[in-house]
Amino acid sequence: MTRLKIKFSRKQADIIRRPFNYELEVNEGTPRSGKTTAGHFRYARYLIESPDENHLIAAYNQEQAYRLFIDGDGTGLMHIFDGNCKIKHDEHGDHLLIDTPNGTKRVYYKGGGKANSVGAITGMSLGSVVFCEINLLNMDFIQEAFRRTWAAKLRYHLADLNPPAPQHPVIKDVFDVQNTRWTHWTMDDNPILSEERKQSIIQSLKKNPYLYKRDVLGQRVMPQGVIYGLFDLEKNIKDNLVGEPMEMYFNGDGGQSDATSMSCNIVTRHREDGKTFFRLNRVAHYYHSGAETGQVKAMSTYAVELRAFIQWCVSKYQMRYTDVWIDPACRSLREELHKLGIQTRGALNNAHDVSSKAKGIEVGIERGQNIISSGQFLLINHSEEEYDHYYFLKEIGLYSRDDNGRPIDKDNHAMDEFRYSVNVFYKKYANF
Template structure:
């Protein structure tokens, strides 16, 4: 493995080398603050010292657990241990097997965003747990993880998160309960960001008070500026589809460097009300992953996504709506035998004082508030990115929706428009 030379900030150096004398260490702060990189090196040191063999990294889904801490954009565990680490699988699941001076360590990586995630760790005995984006994990999974380490010889837990709302349950039920060492982070703690890049980020965030407080100052902020702040994951998530199915349809928004987002939606009749159920989500961001795909490749993957949904729910679909601006995606989908229609993007809408996308946003807010929208759990195509975008989608100082981090939000609006006009009005 090629050696990397990394300049750590003083805060990162302190975090990495401090004694392991707390049950939980929580790194909370802004995106791009360097907290996760410090966590990689901190945890690698711990694994080199602990006598315990089995350990766990948990994120919203298994893919994120691998991406955030096993790979970690080049500083994750597999890179730090190099040839001493191999990805393997045994009866307890996928893991990174690491050879250390004091013995073999197995670091399992699993998803923890769903109510039944605890099944994946039942019976496991662990020395430590890393919680990636702990505020997105299900509380049952978090608490079970702490129970799984009771017998550890060198018990340790590490969590990172961007600032949640001040009343988020993870604060009172986890941080204030455990023997916690809490560390605050901001962009200024990341030594690799140049002053020019910091200024660029500042210029973007300062336009919105909510994002400025959360993503620049690293403060916990009530989501008044978040457009879909009424979305409650406990209230609006179901394990299975409820009610009589009426129709399946798909909506999409996409681009090559921007994110491509496709959702499968099923309309049901439940308790004498029509419901819009978002049952599966395909999402890929070239900008976020650094892997830009051709539109033809997207089309093939989306075709597999559609087949998966049709087979799982044993339903046919007749409508596949795509953002009118995504002409190349529509053409590639046609080539792989997926016929599409242009989505209703609210371009011609006018309702009272609302016009354009505000009409669609108002409809979406209404179906959430009225209990007509649900996320339905799926093991393969879950709602991680939808949930992330829903937490970021907000308004600027002029009250206009910020056109950023909103691709699944846009195709969600297209789905709502179809549902609203066909089943609500």
């Protein structure tokens, strides 16, 4: 058994020790504020006290639920209860089975980011639910999760999130209608961040008022600076591919410490009112960040995993693909893919594009904004959690401009290859 040695801030210690006299507790604030670590230990306390046997951790997908709260980067439930827990599986799914002084507890971990996610918890009886990044979860899933705890003996819900836009439906439809205790967090609440590190983060975000207010001050901010702010979680996300499939192609952007991102795109043809038009459907996504996971992979490893992703998409959608477009700067990745028999082309990265209103990458950004607002761009969910749109949705909510109006070179790996895919779409189908 390993012994956790953790220094808590005053706020973290207060949160952990509070009585369980609210049915919903919300920890909202900046990234790296220590709110999730406090949540790990608060919830561990709850599990020891609760007389209920079955509980749930929910995130956008199951992988995130495991990473954020079961493992928790070394402070999650499996480490707190080390020696007294094990990963198990039963008819309700994967869970952490924990032996506590108050009986055995089953903590299921599931994805709740899609419209069909609700089926995974229908019929379950739960004592509590933890909502990780609740603003990214499907609202029907959230509401059903609250219904699953109606018969609990010690009913409890814990949610965490970075500040959403002020009009986000989770505020009005969840926080404002429940018996809620809300706690605000900033970087000052995290005892492991040095003043030097905090100042470094502040300086890097000062150029962008939106990110500074959101990620330093922890404020809910209207996303005026977000480049693709017109993206609509209902209008631009569908559960099924509609129309006549015309072409499948892939776009990728690579890095080792930075993220490697590749999308599968299917163009569909539609006829309405006697007119023909096309849609760009983003149907699957591979994403891995060496910086975020702490696991840096060789380009040869990325190539093998990207080949598996391409093969998965071909099998899933029963289509042959036309091209694999890779950022021209990623020469080593292209070479590794060529060794595996996958021929690539240099992505259309707007390096020499000029339009009447823009030039360079602004041409691609303008095109992306156009097809998002017109409804010609859709994210298509699939039933499997592998290769879903979690990282695309995170980046599209953060990709923004600095004070001088220039796109910030941050949170943009999926955004770059999205732009490449839009450029291909425009080149072939924009005149229809």
